[in-house]
Amino acid sequence: MTKASSTSEGSLLTGISTIIFDIGSTLKHMQAWDWYDDARPCLKRLSATHRLLVGANQPSLMLGYLEAGGMAQYFHHIYLSESIGYAKPDPQFFLHILGQEGLNPTEVAMVGDELINDIAPANMLGMRSIWIKRGLGLELAQTMDLEAKIKPDHVIRTLDELR
Secondary structure: OOOOEOOOOOOOOOOOOEEEEOOEOOOEOOOOOOEOOOHHHHHHHHHOOOEEEEEEOOOOOHHHHHHHOOOHHHOOEEEEHHHHOOOOOOHHHHHHHHHHHOOOHHHEEEEEOOHHHHHHHHHHHOOEEEEEOOHHHHHHHHHOOOOOOOOOOEEEOOHHHOO
């Protein structure tokens, strides 16, 4: 499978036991407190077959937002930068999560909207990288011409494509 390729249904998550999700522009609109329409159905479906984690550069108050919105129930654990003391793209952010969960990076997928914060460190650590092309991350990628420099394993436009 080549980097940044579209894949047929069923192959994106083959061999993956754990999925780490970013929050802003991945699960929720960046400038608003509403979830994307595809977030809840995706999390509900995938939580039945995979261990789901949050790995996000967010303040601790995001935990209350996840709980109030009924989204926290889908996650095995929620890792927020303010709580763990590291922020993406620092590899220590991901190494902390992998260590806490006892995970092999090759069995983990990182799903996020930002090529620098989510995709590049996932690639470096040997996790499967899945870039969702939307929101602020897409705007940054286009503005900074990042698509030529950082290559995700897979590119999706909606969370419905995570199979």
